[in-house]
Amino acid sequence: MSVVVANPSASEDYFHFFGLHQQFKIDLPALDQAYLAIQKEVHPDRHARGSDAEQRLAMQMTTYANTALQTLKNPVQRGLYLCQLHGVDAQLETNTAMPTAFLMKQMDWRESLDERAEDLGELEVLMAEVQASKEETLAEIAQAIDGANNYVRAAELLRGLLFIEKFAIELDDAIDALI
Incomplete structure (x- = not known):
């Protein structure tokens, strides 16, 4: 018995590997x-x-498929991957600069969490606001990538989305502590 699927070449990206178009909004059931x-x-x-x-090739292909799936299923990882494919490094470790309005919103959320930790x-109202901000940011990322091919803007938005997701986890933990 031989391996039917060839080893992915260095030029093949995760989207091509799964027969999908290179875009932010993907058909998740088709991916699965x-x-x-x-x-x-x-x-x-x-x-x-x-x-x-x-056996070695089968193991490599399985590992590649698993990595590709996890990357494309996660919106942040998918966005970062698309940016990388188009030569844009999001510089997550070194670039923490954010627009002032975004930073102010983050400060307001943190203050609200501290002041209302027992309520x-x-x-839950704050969580709804955070979730709405996350959905809005995801829509902006989709527009930046799929609509405008603006990967620099997408990288900025993805950095912001990471902050939003981190705060959402903290907020969820605070809610769980009260339940």
Whole structure:
């Protein structure tokens, strides 16, 4: 038995690997379906009796498919990957500059969390606001990438989305502590 799917070349990106268009808004069920089809062909158990080279290739393909799936399923990782494919480094570790309005909103949210840490109703209202901001940011990222091919702007928005998601986790923890 031989491995049906060839080893992905260095030029093949995760989107092409799954037969998807390179865009931020993707068809997640189609992604899952493509992943399952690939896994069915390359799963190491299917090649247990193959040569060492076939087994190694099956393991590499499985690892590649898993990494590709996780990258494309997560909106932040998908956006960062698209930016990278188009030569834009989001500089997550070194670029923490954010627009003043965004920083002010972050400060307001943190202040609200501190002041209302014991008020479940107020925290749930705050969570709704944070979720709305996250959805708005995701829509802006989709427009920057899919609509305008503006990967620099998308990288800025993705950095902001990471802040929003981190705060949402803290807020969710505060809500859980009250329940």
